[in-house]
Structure formats: C-alpha cells, structure tokens
Amino acid sequence: GAGVSQSPSNKVTEKGKDVELRCDPISGHTALYWYRQRLGQGLEFLIYFQGNSAPDKSGLPSDRFSAERTGESVSTLTIQRTQQEDSAVYLCASSLDGGGTDTQYFGPGTRLTVL
Amino acid sequence: AQSVSQHNHHVILSEAASLELGCNYSYGGTVNLFWYVQYPGQHLQLLLKYFSGDPLVKGIKGFEAEFIKSKFSFNLRKPSVQWSDTAEYFCAVNAPRSYIPTFGRGTSLIVHP
Structure with a gap:
C-alpha cells in the first residue's frame, strides 16, 4: 500500500515569503506528526494531530508556523x-492511533532552503 | 524535560565488525523506546521498539537492543555489520501517555566493504 x-x-524560497508544505498520511x-530536522540535528517535534481532537501545537517555534489537517487525511x-533559520528538512509521520x-x-521529507 | 543522548555521532566500521550504538535518556519512570533507521535515499523506518517484557529486543536485519533500566540506556547492537547497514540511526523515547517521542541527534554509520 501507499506510504x-x-x-x-x-x-x-526567498526570505520573507510564505511556504506551504503538504503531507498525505497512510490511509x-x-x-499525524510534523517534525523539523536541521543539519546534523535530531528530529524536532512541531505539531501533532489525533483524530478530531485539538492539535498539540506545543512544538511550533513561533507564530509564523501553523498547520492544519482535514479530518484524518491531508495536512x-x-x-x-x-x-534563513527555517531552512531544514520538514518530516511528516503518521501512526495508527498515536499511542x-x-x-x-x-x-520522504521536504527540504526547505530559505535564501 | 526528556532528553535523549546518542554519544556516537559518527561511526566507521569494516564489514563483519561488531556494532554497538549508545542511547541514554534522562527520564524517570516507565518509558517506551525506539530505534529508527534511515538508509541512504530512503525514509526513516522502524528498526525495533521496546515497551514491556523481555528487555532484549530483536529487530529487523539482525539488530537487537537491550533496555537497562538502571542505566537509563537502550543500546543498539549487531554482532556482524554489513555494507548495507550504512545508514543514519536514531534513538527515540516516549513516556507512557505521552504521544510525542523525543529523538536523539542520530548516529551516522559507515560500513566499509
């Protein structure tokens, strides 16, 4: 099946522009989780969605970051x-029930480069 | 706050050598422990995990890890590495009722044929 x-x-992108990154989880x-991975660093938690519950946004580094998820699908x-400090690989992960x-x-991640 | 330490950032071995990658965490209480691996050009994937029972856990591709509660450690081992084990290895720790794992910085393993 699809991953x-x-x-x-x-x-x-250029500094000051907005970007949108997309994630399609496993059906x-x-x-669903979003992480950021800077060069040579571990995965830094950003945000977590679980079903229809309010998302856990505790990892978002600033109010410039936001995320949405439609039901249990795309985020x-x-x-x-x-x-420039936003340059990193942004990883998305999904799990069956978030336990x-x-x-x-x-x-596979999105590699973001801010010039 | 939880932290996860992987002390070996870069490891270089020859084929058939034995491997041990360290992972320590600073969290009191019962934890759930994971090792993930990222092969070149591939996604991060689960290697093995531990949450209860036998503290010696066996995973895919001949890897195993031992949970030593008294040492707050979950070291990854393989008795004889292969060139195909070249990858980045990440340790991750979850506390019960916590759904957000904390990841270590990762260890880059290069195995020379």
Whole structure:
C-alpha cells in the first residue's frame, strides 16, 4: 500500500515569503506528526494531530508556523515570512492511533532552503 | 524535560565488525523506546521498539537492543555489520501517555566493504 507522501520534495524560497508544505498520511492512520530536522540535528517535534481532537501545537517555534489537517487525511504546514533559520528538512509521520507504543511511518521529507 | 543522548555521532566500521550504538535518556519512570533507521535515499523506518517484557529486543536485519533500566540506556547492537547497514540511526523515547517521542541527534554509520 501507499506510504506517507510529502510535497514538494524540495523548496527554495526567498526570505520573507510564505511556504506551504503538504503531507498525505497512510490511509486509516488517525495520528499525524510534523517534525523539523536541521543539519546534523535530531528530529524536532512541531505539531501533532489525533483524530478530531485539538492539535498539540506545543512544538511550533513561533507564530509564523501553523498547520492544519482535514479530518484524518491531508495536512499542510505553513511557514509565513520565512527566515534563513527555517531552512531544514520538514518530516511528516503518521501512526495508527498515536499511542505511546505506536510505530511512526515517515514520509520522504521536504527540504526547505530559505535564501 | 526528556532528553535523549546518542554519544556516537559518527561511526566507521569494516564489514563483519561488531556494532554497538549508545542511547541514554534522562527520564524517570516507565518509558517506551525506539530505534529508527534511515538508509541512504530512503525514509526513516522502524528498526525495533521496546515497551514491556523481555528487555532484549530483536529487530529487523539482525539488530537487537537491550533496555537497562538502571542505566537509563537502550543500546543498539549487531554482532556482524554489513555494507548495507550504512545508514543514519536514531534513538527515540516516549513516556507512557505521552504521544510525542523525543529523538536523539542520530548516529551516522559507515560500513566499509
């Protein structure tokens, strides 16, 4: 079956522009996570969606970052007024029900470069 | 706050050598533990996980990890590595009733044929 997909795979933008990143989770997975991975660093949690519950936005680094998810399907991560420090790989993962023992299935990531 | 430490950032081995990658966490109480792997050009994928039972966990491709509660460790091992094990390895820790794992920085493993 299809895995987690993300688009675009690469995005180059100018400082100050807005960008939108997309994630398509595995069908039937109720939980969805966004992470940021800077060069040489681990995965930094950004936001978590679980079913119809309010998302956990505790990892969003600033109010320039926001994310939405339509039901249990597609999610978009939006970064407004991009800064050079936003350059990173943005990873999306989904899991069956978001439990603490759940396996996360990752997408290929979107590499964002802010010039 | 939880933190996860992977002390080996870069490891270079020859084929058939034994591997041990360290993972330590700073969290009291019962935790759920994961190792993920990212092969070149591929997605991050689960290697193995532990949440209860036998503290020696076996995963895919001959990997295993041992949970030592007293040492707050979950080290990854493989007795004989292959060139195809070249990858980035990430340790992750979840506390029960926490759905947000904390990831370590990762260890880059290069295996020379």
